[in-house]
Amino acid sequence: MNVLITGAAGGLGRAFAVECAHRGYNLFLTDVNEAGLVAIREGIIRQYGVSVTIKKCDLTSDADVDALLRYSQSLGLRFDMLLNVAGIDFEGGFMDRDYSSISAIIQLNIEATLRITHKVLEIRSTDNKLFIVFVSSLASLYPIPLKATYAASKRFLLDFSIALREELKSENVSVMSLCPGGLPTTQDALNGISAQGFWGDATTNRLEMVASNTISRALKGRKIYIPGVINRIFSILGKITPRSLVARMLYIRWNRAQRQWLKLT
């Protein structure tokens, strides 16, 4: 099994890499952070002895992604799984940030994810099953004031993946979306979780469980994976509550959390 992981030097990407290595899969890891890639390759080889290839790539650049896939092809690698992890989170009102940082979310979370997915699908051989996982978010299930662009970008990935799944069903491709709550990865993420107080802890998922269950469920051909009982209940409540009401409630919650968060950072 050869697995391509984007954003592999970040918290969730690393957890996926470790999980896949633990299962004995060979890895092809990419990220913009080259030092981070070197470190995770070393760590995985020392622990698990699987084959790990790394290549730095800016997924927002067409030329970079082409070079990445040319490199993998030159090594004769055929991917059995693509984990689309690379993405950015973002806090703050739409008008509180300059447009370039808003645009960066769309470029990375949506455009870059679609770019690499399209190009990987182009070069695949249809004889082999391909598993694709999109890392969406619990945030994709609701319109979220103060995280409007981020939540909508994750909504895009969720809807897109469900649609793509139907298109490619007959072509030996299985597509799944992962919708986690908070994940304790970076210092920022940890601040974000504690800023939300009780609900931050309640909706936080265990990174090690998310990584392992995601791979298991993807292999079983599942459509969506929402980790955690509380998050699943929230997702159902979100479906039956009018969206404008959800938005109003979330605005109150995030407004409070945001003020707390600003204090922490």
Add this chain to the structure above:
Amino acid sequence: MRTVIITGATSGIGFAVARALAKLGYHVIGVGRTIENCEAARDKLLSEIPGARIDFFYGDMMQQREVHRLADDLSAHLDRFCGGRLQALINNAGCVRSWYTTSEEGYEQQFSLNHLSGFLLTYRLFPYLKRCNGRMLLTSSSSHKMMKMNWKDIMFKNRYYPLMAYKQSKLCNMLFAYAFNTRFAKEGVRAYAVDPGLVNTEIGNKQTGGLVNFVWRLRKAHGVSADTPAQTYVYLCEQQPGADGLYYYHCRKQKYGWQVNEANAERLFKMSEQLCSIEYEVNAI
């Protein structure tokens, strides 16, 4: 002038040890995670002990490439200002985590910082210790006694139990000190593990959340001041020749847990070498 390196020296036990040793006239080299913390700690020490010789280096010891960079900087400093001699290396930097989080290498963070960072830094600075019959101290904990090594899943990757991962990292400190003495005690370099007891520090409230944060808030209130355990570190640095024994509490040799034995120590030592991609010199055995 005797030189000592203390990691995690900007707060808590490390800071108290730095202060106690600086008062005794040691050249104290502290290591902290951020430049701001280091500067604040240095200023505070100098204001309390005017004329003391204090230097600080900063780096995130969770990441091995940072440990290597720090070791380069520290080596250059020791060569230049300390006659290439280091009387004591105090591996004190440590953390508590409430969730499974990894270092850049994908290693669980408590294991990576509390054990591997000291294992690697000691390897890098070993030549300086050897030159002056130096000693290596580790901040362990009596909680190691309730713990066995989780050999099947050393990083608790399959399911994370924060407290187990912490206790195991403290058992690792014991095992490292044990294996270190097996190898190097006859060359005059000794390792000691210190049980600081329950100390009122911030360790359980940094980058933690939920239950761990809450429990530590309640628990630390019953802890003693960090100056109390600092005396044990001072005692171990001062003894000439070096004290025997392995595990100390209140300046006294203590019994350690039954899991601290040759087999476990050797197994961890070999595994740690593999995880750091280093090999301690073998001719000493």
